[in-house]
Amino acid sequence: MNIPASSTAASACPVDHRALSEARSPTGCPVSHRAAAFDPFEDAYQQDPPEYVRWAREEEPVFFSPKLGYWVVTRYDDIKAVFRDNLTFSPSIALEKITPTSEEANAVLASYNYAMNRTLVNEDEPAHMARRRVLMEPFTPEALKHHEPMVRELARAYVDRFIDDGKADLVDQMLWEVPLTVALHFLGVPEEDMDMLRQYSIAHTVNTWGRPRPEEQLKVAHAVGNFWQLAGKILDKMRQDPSGPGWMKYGIRKQAEYPEVVTDSYLHSMMMAGIVAAHETTANATANALKLLLQHPTAWREICEDPSLIPNAVEECLRHNGSVPAWRRLATKDVQIGGIDIPAGSKLLIVMASANHDQRHFDDADMLDIRRANSSDHLTFGYGAHQCMGKNLARMEMQIFLEELTRRLPHMRLCEQSFTYVPNTSFRGPEHLLVEWDPAQNPERANPALLESVSPVRIGEPSGHAISRTVVVDSIEPLTSEIMRLRLVAPDGRPMPRWLPGSHIDVECGTPELSRQYSLCGDPADPATLEIAVLHEPEGRGGSRWIHQALKPGDRLKIRGPRNHFRFDETAKKVIFIAGGIGITPIIAMARRARELGIDYALHYSGRSRATMAYLDELSKLHGDRLHVHAGDEGRRNDFSALLRSPEAGTHIYACGPLRMLEALEQCCASWPEDALRIEHFESSRGTLDPAKEHAFEVELKDSGITVTVPAGQTLLDALRGANIDVQSDCGEGLCGSCEVRVLAGKIDHRDVVLTRSEREANNKMMACCSRAAGSKLTLEL
Structure with missing residues (x-):
């Protein structure tokens, strides 16, 4: 195989030159024995094509097959690039007889x-x-x-x-x-x-x-x-x-x-x-x-x-x-x-x-x-x-x-x-x-x-929010008078799905329509259990009330996820964690991970009183003097202005808590480096669509070669699906980031709560479920 132009050492060639046949590719390069032996008409290929070319995918992703007279491409990114460029890579031979007819x-x-x-x-x-x-x-x-x-x-x-x-x-x-x-x-x-x-x-x-x-x-x-x-x-x-x-x-x-x-x-x-x-x-x-x-x-x-x-x-x-x-x-x-x-x-x-x-x-x-x-x-x-x-x-x-x-x-x-x-x-x-x-x-x-009973067929791209799993409530433990800890396990004892700090799950609270999001606050290294903590909110929408009043150990729940749109950046030099009330839940696993990695960090935890603050004893044992407790009944309030007075390069701030607290933090961090403040959101109204206040726009789909009109009363996501274009989605509210699409041209009207300030200013990606064009046209990499 030819060595890429950017390479100078022979070791850059993906072919093992110790095992070459006498066959040569059209470029004159020797063909490896495995490439020379490749034959898609063999039963081994028919039985399991991915396994048959595993060696190529791992060692020689693009090779010449003398038996076929074809170059064979095996890796995802390379194949998608070939599909993307239908001018350089013509489809004209797709129906050509692969075996010449007599x-x-x-x-x-x-x-x-x-x-x-x-x-x-x-x-x-x-x-x-x-x-x-x-x-x-x-x-x-x-x-x-x-x-x-x-x-x-x-x-x-x-x-x-x-x-x-x-x-x-x-x-x-x-x-x-x-x-x-x-x-x-x-x-x-x-x-x-x-x-x-x-x-x-x-x-x-x-x-x-x-x-x-x-x-x-x-x-x-x-x-x-x-x-x-x-x-x-x-x-x-x-x-x-x-x-x-x-x-x-x-x-x-x-x-x-x-x-x-x-x-x-x-x-x-x-x-x-x-x-x-x-x-x-x-x-x-x-x-x-x-x-x-x-x-x-x-x-x-x-x-x-x-x-x-x-x-x-x-x-x-x-x-x-x-x-x-x-x-x-x-x-x-x-x-x-x-x-x-x-x-x-x-x-x-x-x-x-x-x-x-x-x-x-x-x-x-x-x-x-x-x-x-x-x-x-x-x-x-x-x-x-x-x-x-x-x-x-x-x-x-x-x-x-x-x-x-x-x-x-x-x-x-x-x-x-x-x-x-x-x-x-x-x-x-x-x-x-x-x-x-x-x-x-x-x-x-x-x-x-x-x-x-008939399940409605979802024609088009399936959405992540419909993918559920059944779990068993292994235990329920009161942490405070208002907060319960739930440990969830698989019904068959199998490992639970893996997750990273910042992840959450959606819990069906009695019916699929009553679904609520709860941060995972256990140990990501524990494969057997998912742990959540639920605050009883009597004036809420009913989810926490159902969990507190109806749920008992041994009951089965349907959950979706884990999903993560509050990811912890493990490359940070220093981290300040700020939690208010039940907002401590996503912070717990993050702080644990920072400790494991040896990152310099501080954990600030605020609440009405120590009696209402869950996990205090566990956090104190794990984090020692890195934990700063701000209990209102003790007259200790977290002074954000003092805490964040001096911007620090390389320092990240992770925060979760009441909306007023988060808004105050945003004001105090205005002079900090871009994207220093990372906030957990569980709801958003930014993507609410009011046709009377919107304008229609066009979207050119570069890879598909078509242009789609997005009316004032329709989301970009729905317009794309209506045109038979696949785009994954999950929350539909600009919260999760799963419907992200690449933008090649045009100004974006961002309405999500996922992208950071610098990502928005870069103007090269958007959330299709809620964001729109600021002007009359966008060009997307779809």
Whole structure:
């Protein structure tokens, strides 16, 4: 491999030159033995693509494969960069046959007048974006809603067929046919000849991404030719009456408006490609997800018990075991990827399945975590201008399939079996998925009303605030007459989620609608317990009253998190901690951490009286004379003016407490260095939207190549989701920072309480849930 220009030492090359084959890359560099042996048609790749290329992800992230004639890219950041730049990295070879077709097979295809043209998947600009804009509307979350009843009805009808059998092949008996029917319905195609279309779809996959043997190529070519002719006949019939639902009919109607954009040949190609794209990927993704979840009984049990976890479980399954493990691009000019020189004209195999297991982006990447906060960062749908338009249709189908199966067959388990896959580089799902269960235990036999309960499908990006977990109240201990300490543990004794100082959890106080946030105040090093302290507020909104009056040891609670938007900077030279009343809770773990790290710190704790101040004895033992108690009944008030009179470079101030205290601190710190004061917020009104006082603005999405209008009465976050753009979110109030987006141009009207003063002045990021444009336009890195 070529050494990056910025490097001078041979050790900078990522290749182990002690183990090289005689093969050479197009740049003349020797190829390592592992790169020379890379073969995505091997069963090991089909069984587990991320594991198959683990060595590359860790040691040789960009390498040349002599067997394929492709450069292979395996790391998250590199692959996202390739997707982001669709001019340098052309999609034109995405549908190119990865195995050259024989002359005999080409002759067969020609006999059917096969003329597959460019589609949205493999065409370059400017044609691609013009067509994408014209044809996008049916794929938006709002437009997809009316498909949900049909998908649910189909899923239930197919489960009805085998619910009492005690065994099934979910692929043969449900997961292949239902997505095909949904795909045909979405496209507006009659549901005739389903079996034939299934065979044609497989043949198209093998023809484009597989390695059929010479004797198979003729059979495949005949199937693909028939597929092409059938697609043309269906399209001709639609042209006779293009009214009514269906994406293809929508395209025919748009052709009348944009004849140069939506052409006849384009519609014919999209008819054929659309059936494969809308059907096979979803069928495989659902089979992969069910296989994965059933292989992880705890995760399966949790989504059976709590269907609200299903949307994020879908994202995690798409990340961990997606149906599109790799895609292809063509370098249009000399370029570097990950420091490796790639010549113009090079073909790239970008292994998204590997990127989705990259430890640099996903903590414990090989672990299935259905509550993973950034699951939806996966690249299974691609990214940028060519991100899969049908992603939300697939998400909806997968959610409904999991909802129906977890509700009706929670006792389902995998049979002993070997899993086989159709050998190809880019589409992956088990050919069969054998499951079994005891029909006598079917829940609906004892509870016929079970089928009446339906969880609403969340079409679009799942939000973190919906990801809950059940915990058990291990103990309740009064700390003062008004404050109780609760220790929470997992029902099965498993470790609790990891957290850092400043984190909090959301607790459902009796109902999901009554949810309150409480800081974690235990020891982050304790894996078994989460600890919170709750102040009884009789005049509050009811959360603390419910906890104090209704909760007892052994009860189960639903919590969300931990989440952290009050992070402790461990690089600070000195820290001043300031707490008022129950505001001591997030400060406890921070001060403990400062002590562990040997940071110079002081802890100032204020309260009405010592009797009302929780944790005083524990804090005194741990912090000694670094603890300064300001008890009102003793006449000791914290003099902020004196304490903060002299600004100190490198000193950070962390504060939590009553609003009046925080406002006073902000005034006293006005002359301190930027961002010296860090404050914990649990509520915000800055993001409240009043359409009468707002103005509309435009947002140019640089990576996606589209412009979105944000009306006066809509948030940026909602406008982005309405345009089929994925943005994670959590609190929706500008408190947590999870919906942060990068800003490339335009002035921001910041309304969050997350960003520091210097971050706001830098004007390069914003919270999509609440902040807006100060002017008429923003340009975002999306």
